[in-house]
Amino acid sequence: MTQSVYKSVQKGRVLVAAIDFGTTYSGYAFSFRTDFENDPTKIYANTTWESGSLQSLKTPTCVLLKSDKTFHSFGYDAENKYSELANDELHEDWYFFRRFKMLLHGEKLLNRTVLIQDESGKKSLPARTVFAHGIRFLKSCLLKELKTRGLDEILKEDEEIHWVLTVPAIWNDSAKQFMREAAEEAGILMHNLSLALEPEAAALYCKVLPMERLEQGSSSNLSAFKPGMRYMILDLGGGTVDVTVQEVLEDNNLRELHKASGGAWGGTYVDSAFLQVIIKLVGNPVIQKFKTSCMADDLELTREFEIKKRTAGTQQNQKTTFKVPVALSEIFEEEYDGETLKESVQQSRYSGMLSWIGDKLRVNQSIVQEFFKHSFESIVEHIETLLNLKQCKGVDTLIMVGGYSECKMLQDTIKQTFSSKRVIIPMEAGLAVVKGAVLFGHNPNVIVSRMTKFSYGVESTRDFEEGDSNDKRFIKYGRAKCKDSFSKHVTLNTSVPVGDPLEPQYYRPLDKDQTEVVVPIFISTKENPRYTTDADCQYLGKVEIKLSETPDSDEEKDIEVKMTFGGTELYVEAKEVHSNKPCTAKFDFLSHHGD
Ligand SMILES: Nc1ncnc2c1ncn2[C@@H]1O[C@H](COP(=O)(O)OP(=O)(O)OP(=O)(O)O)[C@@H](O)[C@H]1O
């Protein structure tokens, strides 16, 4: 992958199509170049997904595969079909996956072959294939929609479409490459795809919206984004809370003031707090039995909570009633010899605040607030930390986007805690990311610089210096050398321009008869890491280079390594200096050291 990938994004395509592949919900949007030039807010997004009881602007991110592992359905269709199968006890051989995006932001070691378990927990498939199924579905939906609108005739086949896929800004380079390869498996070729960072995309959308559509009650039709304005944009999603801080420059372009940050405190965090309370009431064995033997009921419970949590906390001092499948209390009574849930609740710490009768769970408002508490606290604490940083001085506006930002209690919490700031929640906050991603595809150069999250460097061997650790010392061709040296290309927390590679660095292969070089790339959380083996360093990936067959001298083997940081993805280029031919270099951030 080389610079040319980056350049290809910049020349305008006729149509830009964006896919927001979310943790909980996914959607797509597109717009034509000509529309973008006349009125950038003219973006088409499908907001009418067949849902039944639940209204949403996107469709749930879930994939259903048949027993032969071929695609069956995605979204509400997949949920409903699987539910139906489960009711008839025919679901055993099918594969149902949901909420799997968080896999790419977790503890789990990521590689190309990593597997994910399906909902039953008994079967698993390669994660990349499951992602690819989802992306392929959304892509085909979009193409189908172009066709039904007769718009496909404007396009000369596929080649006029540029695709944009959104990823959380806090993802690391390995996770981004994983997503890119999944898109490739779904038939979106490398050169026709760019990755947009979710909060940035949302910022681009808010920037083109006039005040009247950005803030309720405002009648100004000017943009709120004036030069000099500094703001924090919070993408409050289902999985992650993803934050970036930007400034509007004199020329109306944007620059990042602080590196993207955040955590896994999104809407599903609230869901699991709810589940935790249920588990406390009935015990883990009962929940496990319920999940395996009553799959359809389990889905029903999830959906019920999803609906109820949207209105929770909007009416003061009231109780919220959740419909809980009777199967759960039946299993409980079976398991505990006729003891009823009602009695069990009375003996628990929730006594008086919660009642469970039949299929109704009535919950006191104070408990409902507890479901949200930890998520809110994490978000507030994170914003406070950011606002106190030197780089974030002058930030006076907080923009909340993403589905979770529709949560009234969260809105109130943010507004009250940060009462000196202006808090903006655009209309259709849940679609800001996908619509913004379309704008990003048309003009990625609006964002002119970004901040590095790590120090990046190459593991190399250099001459041994005084002060170097002795266990790094070895002798090669009569000289004292130092191994595992961190040869830094860029320092963390620095602003790097978009598009231009940094000053190249040069390396000479250690062995005279080497025909292949592997350049190992490391990241570090320190400003000046010394050795790649230090605790703060981590292996990121490698670039492989084939050398010319006939080198005449040492110099002719020199390799130039260039890294480009400012983009949404890291690009590494390497070439042999003397032949000046780009090597068949390929970078790989998904392998492990020594692979
Ligand atoms: N009114 C509401 N009150 C509370 N939560 C809400 C409300 N509306 C949506 N949510 C929650 O917002 C989340 C969905 O937001 P969104 O669609 O932005 O997430 P996503 O894009 O799927 O996730 P991510 O961006 O983390 O990958 C869900 O957890 C949903 O329950």
Ligand SMILES: *[C@@H]1O[C@H](CO)[C@@H](O)[C@H](O)[C@H]1NC(C)=O
């Ligand atoms: C949105 O997409 C769904 C699924 O492809 C489709 O059924 C629906 O008709 C679309 N809505 C519109 C308005 O095109």
Ligand SMILES: *[C@@H]1O[C@H](CO)[C@@H](O)[C@H](O)[C@H]1NC(C)=O
């Ligand atoms: C990136 O994140 C994934 C998922 O959390 C993790 O497995 C991987 O080790 C991380 N890679 C690096 C280089 O930090």
Ligand SMILES: *[C@@H]1O[C@H](CO)[C@@H](O)[C@H](O)[C@H]1NC(C)=O
């Ligand atoms: C990929 O990672 C998983 C664990 O996440 C591990 O079991 C598997 O062996 C790894 N595969 C390769 C090829 O490294």
Ligand SMILES: *[C@@H]1O[C@H](CO)[C@@H](O)[C@H](O)[C@H]1NC(C)=O
């Ligand atoms: C990708 O773009 C190339 C041109 O850069 C074009 O030839 C090809 O058909 C496109 N493919 C897809 C799937 O869009």
Ligand SMILES: *[C@@H]1O[C@H](CO)[C@@H](O)[C@H](O)[C@H]1NC(C)=O
């Ligand atoms: C809205 O924009 C029009 C021109 O596009 C301008 O004439 C008008 O004064 C603006 N109204 C407000 C309230 O800014």
Ligand SMILES: *[C@@H]1O[C@H](CO)[C@@H](O)[C@H](O)[C@H]1NC(C)=O
């Ligand atoms: C909720 O519980 C608290 C005690 O924790 C009690 O004071 C309050 O009255 C209860 N509210 C309702 C609506 O029952």
Ligand SMILES: *[C@@H]1O[C@H](CO)[C@@H](O)[C@H](O)[C@H]1NC(C)=O
């Ligand atoms: C980089 O910035 C973070 C805050 O975002 C800070 O905690 C850290 O100390 C900084 N590191 C250096 C080396 O400046």
Ligand SMILES: [Mg+2]
């Ligand atoms: Mg999202």
